[in-house]
Amino acid sequence: MEKAHDVLIRNLGEHTALADDDMAEIRALTFMLRDFAPNEDFIRQGDEPEHSALVVSGMVARYHLLGSGRRQYLAFHLTGDLPDAQGLFIEQMDHGLSALGPASVAFIPHRELFIAFRRRPTFALAVWRETLLDAAIFREAITNNSARPMQARMAHLFCELFYRARAAQLVRGNRCRMPISLAQLGETLGMAIATVNRTLADLRRSGAMDLRDGELVVLKWRELQRLGDFSAAYLYLKRQSPPLA
Amino acid sequence: MEKAHDVLIRNLGEHTALADDDMAEIRALTFMLRDFAPNEDFIRQGDEPEHSALVVSGMVARYHLLGSGRRQYLAFHLTGDLPDAQGLFIEQMDHGLSALGPASVAFIPHRELFIAFRRRPTFALAVWRETLLDAAIFREAITNNSARPMQARMAHLFCELFYRARAAQLVRGNRCRMPISLAQLGETLGMAIATVNRTLADLRRSGAMDLRDGELVVLKWRELQRLGDFSAAYLYLKRQSPPLA
DNA sequence: CGAATAGTTGAAGCCGGTCAAATGGTGTGG
């Protein structure tokens, strides 16, 4: 079992060259590990957090709650991600976080992080980069949900998740865990459940991918990419993984 | 005429306490000022920028171009904004920037910025904050375009722009410049031009606001806020402006 | 075994997209 510190170091190392002193600083941080059940909230809209979260295993979601009561998922996070790094500078959370499937999350005190930033500016820059990658993913989500037809929209989401899962070494062969319900997909992509189901059925029928029992299987990567109008360029903030196919 | 340096200092000062040395460092930066005509591009998707932009006057837009040729606007920027601060860490731009109306933009070499960051960490944190505010705006756009009905969607956009314009001291009385066409509104909110027009007509009829001749007039702020399900909480990264009504 | 939840499928209706045409303002050139 990889330790929480190592998960963070590996992820930041994807885009930033960390010196030994940087890693030592990270290892000296306090990580409070907690396990969460599926769909359990652990940060709520309106909270004023004093810790940053690190996904150690499982999948984590960020979401808005609207005045109408409706829920909108904003992003999903995998092992190694810092899903609320922006909380370091925000007085009040504008969105909540919850576990998707079972997940374990480490919490790091803001105070310690700021001290570490001062001592190791490279570490601060690395976390900054993480927040910028986040922003690039948000931008793509705006475009995806606003301008792409339903099938492409869904295909694009799975392309992104599969690509990121691969970078996080969570893909075995051509499959990875993806514990997300149809209702949640609908609240992510802005479509009704019935449409989610029918669109997913179309994708299955295309032979490019399957999603079943909380597992995503990509059978024809290039085809899925084509259907989703997906180009990984916006994720290249990270060092590029070896080409996928 | 406020100088470019002062515009930046004022904007960063909204959320970060800058020491005299920070301001001196900012004033020492090279600002290359350029004027742009309406709808002129100045950074293109795919570029590898070596300068950061600062909006000195006018309005600036960020947009994606899709494989289908369709355009999706991602965000609008006002005087004082750093619309591509994330370019500091991104090898390749995932989106383009253009002027909306006539605009003047200052360009600052990345090299100088990194040196200034090293000398004045507070300056770096202030720019980081700017990028996080950006991200909060992106998140809200995802929700807006995915989960809100047409009228609320449009009302929300104008609430945000008016609120930010006010913070940037661009509001005179109850109006501010807003040089955006119906077509561009459609490419922002993900609706067809015909729908944009009809929705805008509804908003006019409600008496809450008007948009005409490139100028936004807010007649009933509370009502507009209600129609748009708008809460400024996600912008509170900035010091809160005095309440609006 | 029964209740609850997730997924699947069908039918109906409407919202918003698409297409087309008319209006109005602006700037250019005759």
Add this chain to the structure above:
DNA sequence: CCACACCATTTGACCGGCTTCAACTATTCG
């Protein structure tokens, strides 16, 4: 000064895709 072209806006009519609603199935868990 008028004629014309061009562009943004406005409005109407049609149509299709998506939402809504409902029923049914499958699976899980008490």
